[in-house]
Amino acid sequence: MMLFGRRTSPATLIAFTLLLIGSVVVLYPFFYMIMNSVKPGREILHSPTALPSQITLSGYEGVFERLNILRLFRNSLVLAISITVLNTSLSALAAYAFAKINFPGRNQLFAFMLATMMIPGVLFLIPTYVLIYNLGWVGQFHALIIPSAVSVYNIFLIRQFMVGIPNEVIESARIDGAGELSIFLRIILPLSRPVLATVAILNFMASWNDFFGPLLYLNRPELWTLQLGLYQFRGSVPGENVQEIWAATAMITIPLVIVYFVLQEQFVKAFANVSLEK
Amino acid sequence: MANVAASQSQPSPASAEALTAAQKTTLFQRVRRGFWGYVFVSPWVILYVVFGLYPLLLSFYLTFFNYSFVNPEDQTFVGIGNWLRGLVDPLFWRSLLNIVYNQAVFIFLKNGLGLLVAALIFQVRFGARFFRTIYFMPVVTSVVVLMTIGTYLASPTGPVQELMINSGILGEPVYWQTTTWLPMPVIALINTWKWFGISTVILLAGMYSISPLLYEAASIDGASAWQKFRYITLPQLRPQLLFLLTVDIINGLQMFGEVYTTFDIYGGANNQALTPVLYLYAQAFDRENIGYASSIGLLLAVLIAVLTLIQFRVFSEKES
Numbered sequence: 257m258m259l260f261g262r263r264t265s266p267a268t269l270i271a272f273t274l275l276l277i278g279s280v281v282v283l284y285p286f287f288y289m290i291m292n293s294v295k296p297g298r299e300i301l302h303s304p305t306a307l308p309s310q311i312t313l314s315g316y317e318g319v320f321e322r323l324n325i326l327r328l329f330r331n332s333l334v335l336a337i338s339i340t341v342l343n344t345s346l347s348a349l350a351a352y353a354f355a356k357i358n359f360p361g362r363n364q365l366f367a368f369m370l371a372t373m374m375i376p377g378v379l380f381l382i383p384t385y386v387l388i389y390n391l392g393w394v395g396q397f398h399a400l401i402i403p404s405a406v407s408v409y410n411i412f413l414i415r416q417f418m419v420g421i422p423n424e425v426i427e428s429a430r431i432d433g434a435g436e437l438s439i440f441l442r443i444i445l446p447l448s449r450p451v452l453a454t455v456a457i458l459n460f461m462a463s464w465n466d467f468f469g470p471l472l473y474l475n476r477p478e479l480w481t482l483q484l485g486l487y488q489f490r491g492s493v494p495g496e497n498v499q500e501i502w503a504a505t506a507m508i509t510i511p512l513v514i515v516y517f518v519l520q521e522q523f524v525k526a527f528a529n530v531s532l533e534k
Numbered sequence: 535m536a537n538v539a540a541s542q543s544q545p546s547p548a549s550a551e552a553l554t555a556a557q558k559t560t561l562f563q564r565v566r567r568g569f570w571g572y573v574f575v576s577p578w579v580i581l582y583v584v585f586g587l588y589p590l591l592l593s594f595y596l597t598f599f600n601y602s603f604v605n606p607e608d609q610t611f612v613g614i615g616n617w618l619r620g621l622v623d624p625l626f627w628r629s630l631l632n633i634v635y636n637q638a639v640f641i642f643l644k645n646g647l648g649l650l651v652a653a654l655i656f657q658v659r660f661g662a663r664f665f666r667t668i669y670f671m672p673v674v675t676s677v678v679v680l681m682t683i684g685t686y687l688a689s690p691t692g693p694v695q696e697l698m699i700n701s702g703i704l705g706e707p708v709y710w711q712t713t714t715w716l717p718m719p720v721i722a723l724i725n726t727w728k729w730f731g732i733s734t735v736i737l738l739a740g741m742y743s744i745s746p747l748l749y750e751a752a753s754i755d756g757a758s759a760w761q762k763f764r765y766i767t768l769p770q771l772r773p774q775l776l777f778l779l780t781v782d783i784i785n786g787l788q789m790f791g792e793v794y795t796t797f798d799i800y801g802g803a804n805n806q807a808l809t810p811v812l813y814l815y816a817q818a819f820d821r822e823n824i825g826y827a828s829s830i831g832l833l834l835a836v837l838i839a840v841l842t843l844i845q846f847r848v849f850s851e852k853e854s
Contacts, residue, residue: 267759271657278651279668285683285727286671288693292686304686305693350578359568360561365575372586374842378788378811379835382818382828383589383596389603403585406578436570465676467791483678487795490682505682512674520667527673528735 289509292502300498315503322497323504327478328485335397335470335481336463339404343459344452346406351414352440356426366415373408385472399473404463410455417451418444450525457519457526464512482508597829602822616829625800626830629808630837632718632801636809637786640722645778647726648733649771653763655734656741666738670731677791684724685711685796711796717807721792733778740774741767776849783841787834790815810834 292300293315295308319325353359354366384403393399421444429439445452470484480488486504489497516523559567597617600610620626651669655662675683687694690707698704710716748766757765790811793801799816801808810830818827 268657268659271654272661275651275654275658275661275665278654279665282669282672282727285687288687289679289683304689304691305696346577349574353571353574357568357571357574358564359571360564362568362571365579372582374839375590376784376788376835376838378814378831378838379593380586380589381811381814382824382831383592384585385818386592386596386824387585387589403581406581408578408582411578436574440574461674467677467795471794483676486682487678490678490795501682505679509675509679513671516671516674517667520670523674524666524670524735527670528732528739 286509286513289502289506293499293506295499295502297499300502312499315499316507318497318500319503319507322500323485323489325482325485325504325507328480328482331397331474331479332464332481332483335400336460338397338401339463340456340459342401342405343407343410344456347410347455348414348445348448348452349440350406350411351418352444354411354415355418356421356423356444357436369408369411373412388473394473395475395479397474397479400463400466400469404459410458413455414448414451417448421447450522453519453522454526457522461512461526593828593831596825597832599825601824603824604822612825616826617833619826620829620833625805625808625813626810626833628805629801629810629813632805632807633787633789633809636718636722636789637783639719640725640786641779641782643722643726644730644782645733645775648730648778649737651730651734652737652741653767655738666735669734672728673731675728678795680724680728681792681795684721684727688720688724712802712806714804714806717793717797717802721796721807725792736774736778737771740771744770772849776845779845780842783845784838787838787841 291308294311294313296310296312297315299306299308354362388394388399388403393402425443425447426439429443434442465483466481467483467487470479470481471487474480474484477488486501486508489504490501565572598611598613600612600616602608651665655665655669658665672680686692688710689695690709695704695707699707708716710720744767748770749762752762752766788811789809793807793809793812794815797807799812799820801812811834814827814830814834817823817830
């Protein structure tokens with residue numbers, strides 16, 4: 257038991273074993289997805305739990321031929337990148353004003369903002385659709401981009417971080433004659449990199465994985481995102497395209513899993529709002 | 535008043551003078567000095583007025599009318615008729631029952647499993663980071679991917695049921711999607727796979743922040759491992775548990791994608807998977823009842839607010 261050090265108790269060994277078994281269970285759905293994506297279609301239907309008798313990439317080829325997956329990728333990327341860039345920068349801008357610029361009405365505005373954070377999103381669903389419909393934006397990307405261009409929760413997150421930046425840094429820049437915009441761009445943004453990474457990840461994931469928004473507003477196939485495309489594809493020819501469904505599912509998921517492995521500390525911080533650096 | 539207090543606490547005349555001078559600046563001057571503050575918050579303010587406040591007011595307004603996209607001119611004022619309609623609509627009640635049923639199972643499983651795994655990871659020193667990475671991974675899957683994988687895994691011919699039949703738990707394959715009471719717990723189970731990693735990392739961070747002195751003192755008093763967990767770990771994790779429950783209820787009651795991608799928009803032939811937001815969607819886009827759909831949203835928002843308040847009340851009572 258060298259591996260665990262000298263003071264390994266039986267309890268620790270049991271815990272370790274249980275965690276290993278649990279890991280297999282948690283990873284199995286990912287394994288099942290990848291296995292099915294390289295399995296011949298009839299085997300997926302007739303022996304769904306068996307390992308593939310042969311590895312085939314025809315599912316992946318079919319995805320390119322029948323699903324136009326490159327267009328779906330491009331649409332998802334355009335949306336996710338636009339929302340991430342806009343939302344992260346505009347939220348940071350407002351957060352800087354709330355954290356470091358003294359202007360009359362600031363505290364009232366901030367208190368109001370906190371109060372509106374509590375309102376459940378379901379209340380906005382129908383009226384926002386009515387508004388976007390009346391603006392004539394249904395069937396256009398900006399129906400999703402503009403309303404997501406800045407958000408209360410992200411302003412709050414970034415502001416909490418920026419409050420911790422020492423005032424002296426900003427004051428000395430002001431004395432040197434720097435304008436607020438250049439202070440924001442040259443001093444505040446670089447110092448806020450950790451929280452900006454968190455907010456960017458939250459934005460990108462929310463947009464990349466969004467299903468309801470594209471379902472409501474992107475009603476033309478040319479505009480479909482990966483999520484909407486996969487959903488429509490799943491329903492189009494039941495049974496026949498099963499292998500392509502799995503290939504598409506894997507192709508949507510694997511990039512995110514890779515990004516997650518690279519940036520896992522930031523992901524955990526973004527979603528759980530905790531740091532596990534002991 | 536503030537001036538007097540300031541000069542008393544800071545006897546230096548120079549700083550008192552500076553303070554008086556600062557107070558003499560007019561509101562206009564302060565507004566001018568804060569000019570960039572207004573500029574920087576203005577994108578948010580403008581977007582919030584258009585896509586936040588206006589829809590919020592509109593959501594109340596719409597509930598008072600029968601309104602559809604087909605005939606936008608034809609708006610009939612019905613007062614609070616739409617609210618009352620929700621209160622006597624059996625389908626709306628069915629959707630509430632379904633989602634409460636689903637969330638009761640989901641919240642119990644997700645946080646119970648999250649707590650168990652956190653306790654196990656807390657116990658091991660070697661590999662804690664590795665396990666955390668694995669258990670958190672499902673969080674990145676989207677709802678469409680989640681339900682694609684989940685429904686195949688749970689299907690009558692899928693690996694989960696095969697395993698259960700082989701080990702004698704199940705007699706024959708179950709077509710759970712068409713049963714009355716199985717869709718909700720099965721979806722809760724699928725969602726548990728995706729989300730319990732969040733509970734794990736939040737509770738684990740909480741456990742790491744508990745002072746080791748508490749455990750040492752308990753050990754000296756001869757407390758068992760279970761007693762330490764029950765009387766030290768659990769009470770110390772109360773803030774994290776309250777946070778998790780609050781977020782779960784707010785998000786969970788608004789479930790849509792899970793049922794929309796797996797059932798029809800009325801949640802199946804017997805409405806076995808109808809949730810309030812799915813019903814709202816069906817009323818708005820299938821029945822063209824915009825007013826009634828808004829009312830469903832309002833009623834659900836009220837329910838969420840009430841449940842959240844009750845939760846805070848219960849937790850703060852325990853505190854005292």
